[in-house]
Amino acid sequence: MRKFSGHSSTFTRAPLLAVAIAAGGMMAALPASAADQVSQERLLNVEKEPGNWLHHHQNYSAHRFSTLKEINKDNVKNLKVAWTMHLGGIEPGGIWSHGGLEGTPIAENGFLYVTDGWGSVYKIDAHGGRGVLVWKMDPKTDRDWAGAVACCGVDNRGVALWGDLVVSHTLDGRLIATNKETGQVAWQRTVANPDKGEVITGAPLIVKNMAITGVAGAEYGIRGWIAATDLSTQKEVWRTYTIPGKGEPGSETWKDSDNAAAAGGGSTWVTGTYDPATDTIIWGIGNPGPDWDNAYRPGDNLYTDSSLALDATTGKIKWHYQHTPNDPYDYDSVAENVLVDIPGPSGPRKLALEADRNGFAYAIDRTTGKFVWGLPFVKKVTWTKGLDPESGKPIEYDPNKPVQTYIASVTPSRTNLETDICPGNMGGKNWPPTAYNPELKLWYIPVIESCNRIKVEVMTPDKLKPREFWTGGGPSQPFRITGSVTAIDVTTGKIAQKMETPFPNLGGMLATPDLVFTGQPSGEVHALDAKSLQKLWEFNTGGGVNAPPMTFTVDGKQYVAILVGLGGAWDKWFIDSTPELKKIQPGSMLYVFAL
Amino acid sequence: MRALPASSTRDVMMIFNGFPATVSALLASVVALNVSMPAAYGQSAQAPASDPSNAGKAVFAKANCLGCHKWHGNGGGGYGGDALSLRKTELTRDQIVETVGCGRPGTGMPFFMRGAYDEVKCHDMNRQDAGAQMPPEGGTFLRQKDIEAVADYVIAHIKGAGEPTYAECVTFFSSTSRVCDIYKTPATKPDDATASMGNRQ
Numbered sequence: 023m024r025k026f027s028g029h030s031s032t033f034t035r036a037p038l039l040a041v042a043i044a045a046g047g048m049m050a051a052l053p054a055s056a057a058d059q060v061s062q063e064r065l066l067n068v069e070k071e072p073g074n075w076l077h078h079h080q081n082y083s084a085h086r087f088s089t090l091k092e093i094n095k096d097n098v099k100n101l102k103v104a105w106t107m108h109l110g111g112i113e114p115g116g117i118w119s120h121g122g123l124e125g126t127p128i129a130e131n132g133f134l135y136v137t138d139g140w141g142s143v144y145k146i147d148a149h150g151g152r153g154v155l156v157w158k159m160d161p162k163t164d165r166d167w168a169g170a171v172a173c174c175g176v177d178n179r180g181v182a183l184w185g186d187l188v189v190s191h192t193l194d195g196r197l198i199a200t201n202k203e204t205g206q207v208a209w210q211r212t213v214a215n216p217d218k219g220e221v222i223t224g225a226p227l228i229v230k231n232m233a234i235t236g237v238a239g240a241e242y243g244i245r246g247w248i249a250a251t252d253l254s255t256q257k258e259v260w261r262t263y264t265i266p267g268k269g270e271p272g273s274e275t276w277k278d279s280d281n282a283a284a285a286g287g288g289s290t291w292v293t294g295t296y297d298p299a300t301d302t303i304i305w306g307i308g309n310p311g312p313d314w315d316n317a318y319r320p321g322d323n324l325y326t327d328s329s330l331a332l333d334a335t336t337g338k339i340k341w342h343y344q345h346t347p348n349d350p351y352d353y354d355s356v357a358e359n360v361l362v363d364i365p366g367p368s369g370p371r372k373l374a375l376e377a378d379r380n381g382f383a384y385a386i387d388r389t390t391g392k393f394v395w396g397l398p399f400v401k402k403v404t405w406t407k408g409l410d411p412e413s414g415k416p417i418e419y420d421p422n423k424p425v426q427t428y429i430a431s432v433t434p435s436r437t438n439l440e441t442d443i444c445p446g447n448m449g450g451k452n453w454p455p456t457a458y459n460p461e462l463k464l465w466y467i468p469v470i471e472s473c474n475r476i477k478v479e480v481m482t483p484d485k486l487k488p489r490e491f492w493t494g495g496g497p498s499q500p501f502r503i504t505g506s507v508t509a510i511d512v513t514t515g516k517i518a519q520k521m522e523t524p525f526p527n528l529g530g531m532l533a534t535p536d537l538v539f540t541g542q543p544s545g546e547v548h549a550l551d552a553k554s555l556q557k558l559w560e561f562n563t564g565g566g567v568n569a570p571p572m573t574f575t576v577d578g579k580q581y582v583a584i585l586v587g588l589g590g591a592w593d594k595w596f597i598d599s600t601p602e603l604k605k606i607q608p609g610s611m612l613y614v615f616a617l
Numbered sequence: 618m619r620a621l622p623a624s625s626t627r628d629v630m631m632i633f634n635g636f637p638a639t640v641s642a643l644l645a646s647v648v649a650l651n652v653s654m655p656a657a658y659g660q661s662a663q664a665p666a667s668d669p670s671n672a673g674k675a676v677f678a679k680a681n682c683l684g685c686h687k688w689h690g691n692g693g694g695g696y697g698g699d700a701l702s703l704r705k706t707e708l709t710r711d712q713i714v715e716t717v718g719c720g721r722p723g724t725g726m727p728f729f730m731r732g733a734y735d736e737v738k739c740h741d742m743n744r745q746d747a748g749a750q751m752p753p754e755g756g757t758f759l760r761q762k763d764i765e766a767v768a769d770y771v772i773a774h775i776k777g778a779g780e781p782t783y784a785e786c787v788t789f790f791s792s793t794s795r796v797c798d799i800y801k802t803p804a805t806k807p808d809d810a811t812a813s814m815g816n817r818q
Contacts, residue, residue: 116796117684119756166794170687173696194795217799241695479694488799491695594684595696 058131058202060183062230066298073575075129078180078225079455080572082296083361086457087533088573092580095536097617098549098559104581104616107146107153111138111176112587112608116169120608121176122568122589124453126225127612128181129574129583135183138610139176139589140165141192143200146612148576153614157205161192164216168194171219171489173241174591179293179453180225182233184253189233191222197233197251211256213237219244219489224293229303229334232259234294240287240308240326240354243492248290248305248330250337260337264288264307264325272324272342277424280483282319285492287311288326292356292453295374297388302340303332304361304374304388309354313447314434315481315494320424322347327355329376329386341391345378347419348426350434351405351476352447352497353380360458360465361388362512375512377456377467379449382409383510395515399467399508400450404432405443434476434495446474447497448596454530455570457538459552463513466538468527469506469520474499474599503599507531507540507555521555525600528592530570532582541567543588543603547613565609568592582615673770674789676763680717680729680755688789688796690775697725703775713768715739717759720752729755729764 060076068074068081072089080086093101112120121139128135133156134146140163145156169176172193181190187199187208195214200207213235214220219242227234232250240246246264251257265286266272276283287310294305310326312318328344346353359374362385374388381403385394393414405428406416418428427433434441454468478495486492505526511518525542532539537558538550543566549559566588573582587610588603597604677683685700686692692700708716719739720728730737734744734751744751759767778785786797 117687119681119684164794164796166790166792166796167798170796216795479699490691490693493695496694496696496699591696 059185060130060228061185065228073129074131075127075572075574076183078126078128078182078227078293079295079358082298084295084358084455084458085360085460085533086455086531086570086572087459089535090573090575090580091535092575093534093537093573093582093617095551095558098537100617101549101559101561101582101615102617103561104151104614105153106614107155107612109136109138109142109144109585109587109610109612111140111142112589112610113140113165114169115140115163115165115176116167116172118169118172118176118594120589121587121610122593122608123585123587123610124175124177124223124569124590125180125585126455126570126572127583127585128183129572130183132576134574134583134612135181135188136585136612137178137180137190139178139193139587141178141190141198143181143188143190145188145202145205148574148581148614151579151616153612159188159198159200159205159207161190161196161198161207161210163192164194168192168216168221171216171239171242172221172223173238174595175223175589175593177223177590179223182226182228184228184231184233187253189226189228189253191224191226191235193221193223195220195222197226197235199253209256211251213249213251217488222291224291227293227296227303228253229296232334234303236290236292236294236305238289238291238308240289240311241313241491241493242489243285243287243311243486244289245284245286246288246290246308248294248303248332248337262332262337262339264290264330266324275322275324276319277321278319280318285311285486286319286323286326287313289354290356292358295359295361296334297361297372300389301334302388303334304359305330305332306356306359306376307354308356309352310349311492312481312494313352314350314476314478315436316348316350317425317436318481318494320348322421323349327353329355329359329374329384329391331388331391343384343386343391343393343414345376345382345384346380346416348424350426350428351380351443353378353445353449355379356453357451358455359386359388360456362458362460362465364463364512373512375456375458375465377451379445379447379451380405381445381450383465383467384414385512385515397510397515397517399510399517400445400469401471401506402444402473404473405429434478436478436480439478440475442473442475442501444473445470446472446499446501446503446596446599447476448472448474448591452528452591454528457531457533458512459533459535461535462552463511464518464552465510465512466531466533467508467510468530468540469508470503470526470528471505471522472503472526472599473501474503474596475501497595499596499599501599503596505542507538507550509555519553519555521550521557525603526592528588528590529567529584532571532573534573539571539573539582539584541569541571541584541586543567543592543600543606545586545606547571547584547615561615563611563613565611566603566606579616584613586611586613670766670770670773672763673766673768674774676759676767677770680757680759680767682767685725689781689785690771690778691781700726703771704778706771706776708776710768710772713771714764717764717767720755722747722750722752725753727753727755729757729759730761731758
């Protein structure tokens, strides 16, 4: 166990920091009050403290909905910058020239906890209408080691709170618990191994004294997993692989003779959700590998491209729903499953909503894992004619075929080595989170309206090497890509509104009673009318918005916060589809708005 | 031979745009050290700083060649397409110099020579002739001597090399990163061999 100082010795404002350290020390000496200890009770009942934002996705159901309404559609035009703070973490590492910001700030009792791309955690005192850095925990991430196998950017999506700890991940595979008052590392544990191509970008999910960790690396031949760490003993409670082992249920969906399952992908890099009523964790599972050569891995390739329900106590799989069997497109299903209860003829319908990379939004019965409804939320889908109304599978899906071709003329395959697909492989929606307004029953999807070109490389077992790409081809960007915010009426399963944007939505959504907040990679933060999606307010941050907004209160006043710093996959792999974004500079900044 | 999409040059550009002053100042000092220190301090020829291809290695990093070709030069497929293997390349020094300066039309390999396709024709083409085949512009322009230095580095340390080794990796990074651990063989495993594995269960 190594301890890190809360402050880097290279920090240049030593006198200021000394004061901060002294202040931190004084606070540490005071007994922590129960109100500052995060418990399961508090995590289950976040609606009782609307001024805080305790979960990565706001609540266990991933609603990203705040009941705060001091800022509303009548006065949002007066929203102004209250304060900003420059953060760090844009240093290069591995194949990446700079980091970016994709995190959701956590707010508790007037303090914000944010991360930068390399996993430094910042505690910021937001009292008094300004932001003051209390401490910074720099985990000294091994940048060359992790950055060389991070497929899609130097990213860290944020922290979780538990007891008196701030719990976070690092790209190089660690789970770190930091003392909330002092900024000192209490303990850390290695969960993922970059030597195997594993890295961590998601925020932890805290359930019953456990930190749940997901992993990235399906482009590097990993076998994906979800792992639970006991936050008291620091020991692993369970680790559930998303690709079944030999003889386990689902292993029959890997029909090859090259043991493709061992490097079959199925990563889990977006934080999942938790249904306390059934003690079930629901987590999105990523693409199979190699991404585009699906003939290398005949079979449906469970549990890739699925929503997976796990018993939270044991990690045992309860049910799964697969969206794109034997995926030849890189249409992963890592997106958050939003848990929603809708009145039905025989009592409330308990749904899990997921906006998939394949361009379809799904509602699944989260008790049984059965399909309820699905619809395309993007303007253009070319790979399938649609979903079977009963099963929700793509109409062309043939369970008797080892290799799926869907609409064969546009599907990447060994006989169609170069082809254009819509949505593009980055998906109709990527990791940026949706938001759900339970009063209006509208679900807001941050959309990438996209097509791109896929070139297939036929893979053979000898091409599988540690820490080298295992993709079976690659995308290029001959088409302009735009975006939208698309609202779905969850009671009908139909699109209620679509607000188109010049650039893809790479940040995600926040919902309040009558507003929706979001941003553009060209720099603008937007407030939209929750029903009409009409733009009511805009502020240009001058950077690239690549993170979701959130809201909180301090001393009774409402603020909206958002991290700004374009990084991630777009900046390196997809930028040619949005040439104007090439001029967006790397940055690392927290913006906080108020009336 | 596969095309590398232009998108993969984005990070090259960002280095240039994001850190022009610091990177160039740093590199200037690195180059200056490499050249001047042996003379000033009378170091022997085998000191690493006197290796002429160290300047080329600095260019390899500065121009972010490793963003696509990787530190080992083997390139490989992936999200950015397939950067060619410099280890398996059959290009001569002159051809490498030309490729770095002019890029590879129709692929994602950028050009790094200021004025290429404008003031200076490349592959007997100007920008108009190249049309859709125009390669992307590198994020930073390199002087002719930098282009020659990186070509010398590729010839001396990468071209013709077999699979990457631990020794090569450690030489490249000269840091405490665990990036080289996977290349360790029993003979090269140092005392921290277990550190990278952590506690898996």
